[in-house]
Each structure stands twice: as C-alpha cells, then as structure tokens.
Amino acid sequence: MSNHTSDSPSTMTRKGYEKLMAELVELRSTGRAEISRQLEEARSFGDLSENAEYAAAKEEQAKLETRISYLEFQLSKAKILDSSTIDNSSVTLGTTVTIQDINNSAEFSYTIVGSEESDPKASKISSSSPVGQALLNKKVGDEVHVKVPRGVRHLRIKEISVLA
Template sequence: MDRIPVTREGFQRFRDELDRLKRVERPAVILEIKEARSHGDLSENAEYHAAREKQGIIEAKIRDIENNLASSEIIDCPPGPKTRVIFGSTVKLEDLDTDEVKTYRIVGPFEADINKGLISVTSPIARALIGKGLDDDIVVEAPGNTKEYEILEIS
C-alpha cells in the first residue's frame, strides 16, 4: 500500500481528533442511547434512532481517521531558508491576472482545507509549485481555466 504524505501538525491534529472522538463523543452517544432506551418502545422512539444515527457517524469518523493514520507517512520540512517549494512549504503567490495575493501551505490530501489555505500535494496548483523557486512564474491548468501566478515568498 502506498503511504500518504502528511505534515507532523496534520498527523497530530488527526490523533487529537481521534482521541476526542473515542474519549468524549463515543461515551456521550452511548449514554444518549441508554437514556433513549429507557423511554420504552424503540420502534417509535425518535431520540433512540437519532442517537443510533449519531453513533454510526461517530464510528465512521473513527474508522476513517484510523485508516488515514495507518496509511500516513509524516514528512518533515527541513529547517532553514527555503529556496524551492517542497511538501510542507507555505507559498505566497500573486495572481498575474488579478494581482490578488494568496497564501497556501502544501499538505497531504487528508489534511487539505482550502478555507484554511491548506492545499493537497496532489492538487493542480501544488503540482505546478513543487520544485519551483522564488520569483518563478507558474501556470496552473485546472478544469475550465488556466491561471498564472508568480511566487512571492516561500517559507
């Protein structure tokens, strides 16, 4: 099985979330189910069915995180100045069409969250950035359009 890259911070966030789900969420939903059962007939007990559905969601999240952690490989960025974009780099870019400046960090697919500026190493923009240096221009081929950026900063 191929290992999936993950930052040390992302790996720790997954472990913390797994711990929270197992220590807090799972026991809480078990209590909710127990309480709902005490109300009698389960066939028409909306609280019971809602709690069981919630339990299923929690258990699915636990399995998903455990699978992600099992297939992950922590990749650390080397310390010191960054001259090239690598996995884990934070990159400030200028959109050459709009002059808009964006900052992204290149992370593993499991930890990507565009709303937080975390982009997957497998995304079109990250693939275009890897190996490039300061002041390089990149062309990103995405479905439906092509964008050009200049690399302003690498950290």
C-alpha cells in the same frame, strides 16, 4: 474520504498528525460517551422499533465509528514530514509558497500539505488540489496557469519557505 484500501503512506506534517490524533482521542472518549448517553436516553422512550431518537442515535454512532476507523487507518500509515530535510528550492509538500496573481497583483501564501490536513481557510492546500498540483516542483519566478471553477488563474511564484 479517501479510499481505505490504499496502503500507500499518507504524508503529513507533524502538526497535521497531531491534529488528527487529537481528534481521534476526542472521538474515542467524549464522542463515544455522548453517543452512549443518547442511546441510553432513547431506549428509555420505549419501543425501539418505532423510536426515531434511537434510530438517529444509532446513525450518529455509525458515523462516529466510521470516522474513528478512518482516522485510525490514516494515522497507522502516516509518514510525518521532517521539516529540517525539506528543500525549499522548489515547491514540495511542507513548503509555504507565496504567489502573485498576475492579473491583479494580489499576493497570498499557501502551505502545501497532504490531503488529510488540507484546510483552505487556514491557507493549507492539498498537494493533490488543482492549485497544489500546478505549484509542485516549480521554482521562484516560475509562472503557472491553473484551471479553477472561476476560470484560469495566472500565478507567479514569489517565495518558497519552510516553517519549522
């Protein structure tokens, strides 16, 4: 997780903001209620000093409260992108870029997002990831070479668009 001490805004899309907000609401209500139930059940087993269930529930509670605190912090400093003001003449946060792998001609698209809403399985990559950084500020037709764990990828930007 990110450094809690940074006061710089966390830029994200409206969808990303809403997803984090929904997670926060869920954790505050259902998550806390479930941990409370687990703690109550563990207390019923007796001596808390040797109660593994109680220790496990307390650990889960600590993780839950840490995540809630983290989400509250991130949402409090969030700057939501206005898709109507995004310029698609170059790759920026909030744009979807279609790229072609020069080595094998495969094409794929990524939406460039802030690190808080990065989800590679959903084709959303962080602007701070190696590929995201390499693509930022590039234009259609530009070629980039990105060092990734499996070597260097040679990519050509085919299209840049903004989703509403």
